[in-house]
Amino acid sequence: MSVETLVSEAGTSSDIANLNINGERLWQSLMDLAQLGATPKGGVCRLALTDLDREGRDLFVKWCEEAGCSITIDVIGNIFARRPGKDNSLPPIMTGSHIDTQPTGGKFDGCFGVMSGLEVIRTLNDHNIVTEAPIEVAVWTNEEGSRFAPCMMGSGVFIGKFDLEETYAIADYEGAKVGDELKRIGYLGQQQVPGHKVGAYFEAHIEQGPILENEEKTIGVVIGCLGQKWFDLTLKGVESHAGPTPMSLRKDALLGAAEVIQAVNRIALEHQPYACGTCGHIEAYPGSRNVIPGEVLVSIDFRHLEEDQLAHMINELDKVLEKLKTENGLELELKPTANFPALYFHDDCVNAVRTGAQRLGVPHMDIVSGAGHDAIFMAEVCPAGMIFVPCEDGISHNEIENADPEDLAVGCNVLLHAMLERSGVC
Numbered sequence: 001m002s003v004e005t006l007v008s009e010a011g012t013s014s015d016i017a018n019l020n021i022n023g024e025r026l027w028q029s030l031m032d033l034a035q036l037g038a039t040p041k042g043g044v045c046r047l048a049l050t051d052l053d054r055e056g057r058d059l060f061v062k063w064c065e066e067a068g069c070s071i072t073i074d075v076i077g078n079i080f081a082r083r084p085g086k087d088n089s090l091p092p093i094m095t096g097s098h099i100d101t102q103p104t105g106g107k108f109d110g111c112f113g114v115m116s117g118l119e120v121i122r123t124l125n126d127h128n129i130v131t132e133a134p135i136e137v138a139v140w141t142n143e144e145g146s147r148f149a150p151c152m153m154g155s156g157v158f159i160g161k162f163d164l165e166e167t168y169a170i171a172d173y174e175g176a177k178v179g180d181e182l183k184r185i186g187y188l189g190q191q192q193v194p195g196h197k198v199g200a201y202f203e204a205h206i207e208q209g210p211i212l213e214n215e216e217k218t219i220g221v222v223i224g225c226l227g228q229k230w231f232d233l234t235l236k237g238v239e240s241h242a243g244p245t246p247m248s249l250r251k252d253a254l255l256g257a258a259e260v261i262q263a264v265n266r267i268a269l270e271h272q273p274y275a276c277g278t279c280g281h282i283e284a285y286p287g288s289r290n291v292i293p294g295e296v297l298v299s300i301d302f303r304h305l306e307e308d309q310l311a312h313m314i315n316e317l318d319k320v321l322e323k324l325k326t327e328n329g330l331e332l333e334l335k336p337t338a339n340f341p342a343l344y345f346h347d348d349c350v351n352a353v354r355t356g357a358q359r360l361g362v363p364h365m366d367i368v369s370g371a372g373h374d375a376i377f378m379a380e381v382c383p384a385g386m387i388f389v390p391c392e393d394g395i396s397h398n399e400i401e402n403a404d405p406e407d408l409a410v411g412c413n414v415l416l417h418a419m420l421e422r423s424g425v426c
Contacts, residue, residue, distance in 0.1 A: 029063070104399050
């Protein structure tokens with residue numbers, strides 16, 4: 001049902017079509033939230049299930065209750081703030097993201113999506129607009145995965161992808177467990193998982209990359225997310241003296257790792273568009289300047305929008321590894337560590353975002369997300385879509401992460417209209 005054809009208690013369909021959020025209020029909410037865990041460089045350190053995370057959750061709950069929302073907390077600590085609709089038997093139209101950060105995080109990653117959802121509710125209240133279906137804003141537990149692995153923990157438990165009891169038992173580096181920390185900060189809720197039905201899910205987010213800024217577009221209409229396959233590769237050779245051992249007789253594990261790193265980059269370049277290949281972590285043993293490395297661990301991260309192309313990339317890597325075994329005499333062990341399938345978001349949600357951008361007359365383009373988001377898991381249980389806005393120089397997961405207030409307001413406006421498109425107006 002299109003919002004142009006509907007009339008609200010606020011006035012005519014034209015009133016709805018021209019509805020705008022309060023950009024200054026959105027920005028102030030982001031800045032107020034950013035004070036909790038503020039770092040000297042202007043970023044935020046608010047790790048999942050810490051005291052600072054509790055303070056951020058408490059502030060969100062306070063704001064939502066002031067906006068007339070009911071609050072529900074589930075058994076993994078996800079928070080759901082619901083604004084009632086005319087027909088509360090309908091599944092809610094949901095938006096949200098996360099407020100936990102990286103240790104050297106920024107003000108906008110995740111937080112923009114949550115505060116945008118709150119601003120949508122405040123705007124509907126300002127204009128006395130009644131939606132047919134309820135509107136709900138979610139704060140997902142531990143999206144970042146920086147304190148407790150894996151990432152996207154709360155949404156994963158919500159949809160039944162992660163086992164609840166196993167998740168409770170996950171510990172951080174100091175031995176603190178998820179279940180105990182949820183109880184300690186007062187956010188071990190009662191609502192059971194898998195969670196309640198959702199009519200549609202939207203997530204607004206900074207791009208975390210440079211494409212929108214480079215293309216001078218304000219809105220990214222996210223059509224899908226790259227599939228991700230991660231591995232830990234262990235290469236074993238023979239450590240020996242760097243002087244007496246002739247080059248032709250060496251079994252240098254680090255030299256083999258260098259070939260792998262080059263191959264990962266080459267394979268990604270050969271599978272464009274959308275392919276990414278990264279080796280972001282490497283450990284060499286014994287780590288002495290005059291000893292030939294005998295064992296090396298290197299991480300491998302492959303991503304692509306098409307599953308068949310992702311499979312081709314891994315097949316190409318297998319050929320390189322086989323060559324290292326036969327020609328270099330190295331022992332190899334390739335251990336999978338993560339597997340997120342590629343996905344396309346639901347056409348109805350993608351079109352709702354695109355229509356919202358067109359209605360507002362803002363520059364927009366289709367884009368693909370290279371990062372993980374809670375929307376990826378929500379897309380498995382309901383129609384889902386995402387909205388990207390630019391971030392300065394494409395920088396994120398960094399204290400200097402920045403975004404333009406006007407761009408954020410436009411993104412929130414697109415979210416508002418996309419949600420109205422799906423929720424209906426009475």
